[in-house]
Amino acid sequence: MTGTIAVGPVLAIVLVLLAGLGAVIVWVGRVGTWHTVLTASARAVIQLAAVSLLITAVLRSDRLTAGFVLMMFTIACLTSARRIGTWSDGRWTAPALACGVVPVLALVLASGLVPATPIAVVPIAGILIGGAMTATSLAGRRVREELRTRHGEYEAALALGFMPRDAALLIARPSAGSALVPALDQTRTVGLVTLPGAFVGVLLGGASPIQAGATQVLVLIALLAVESAAVVATVELMARNGVATQGIDRPRTGLR
Secondary structure, three states: OOOOOOOOHHHHHHHHHHHHHHHHHHHHHOOOOHHHHHHHHHHHHHHHHHHHHHHHHHOOOHHHHHHHHHHHHHHHHHHHHHHHOOHHHHHHHHHHHHHHHHHHHHHHHHOOOOOOOHHHHHHHHHHHHHHHHHHHHHHHHHHHHHHHHOHHHHHHHHHOOOOHHHHHHHHHHHHHHHHHHHHHHHHHHEOOOEOOHHHHHHHHOOOOHHHHHHHHHHHHHHHHHHHHHHHHHHHHHHHHOOHHHOOOOOOOOOOO
């Protein structure tokens, strides 16, 4: 008996039931739009099916692997920009993600803890990019929301002699830190409340529990470093780009 999930009709039925259950709960609880659960679930199936077919070819070539990682990074930047506001916000989401992902990925590869092979680089890069994307999106939305709702305080700081960047940081920094709450909570409760994906994946792959635990610790602490850098960079870049004076009365873009 292996630890892998069997692909077949049973898996399809369970996935449909789970997606439907989530949609019904959202609809009954009136906590959002029910069809977004079904849309997200369908996209996940289609995208992962496509990636599963594509990854076989990608892992045979270092160049294709680099291109695939770059594609993930680009999509993460665009997704984060949409979550914050508009496509133009990509001018700071890209450097913010890079500030977190590039040095941490370089460190774990250079140290030899993660082998510089396609089959290892793709998943670790995906995890780090995904974490940076989430943190950047949360921080950016919080910064824009705070500067919109507390614009009077921003103007008061300017009147007191603060430079625009310093006035924006004064308002934005405290709230932006909340973007790290999910990563901090996951790290604090790992093994007690949750067994995250890296641990389970390595375990199902046949490694020992010690190896799985070591892998998960590396991933969690790397994510903390990545997300911390991404949040700080997001706040700094948005403050420097004068976001406090842009689109104050613009309705906030909803989740897509």
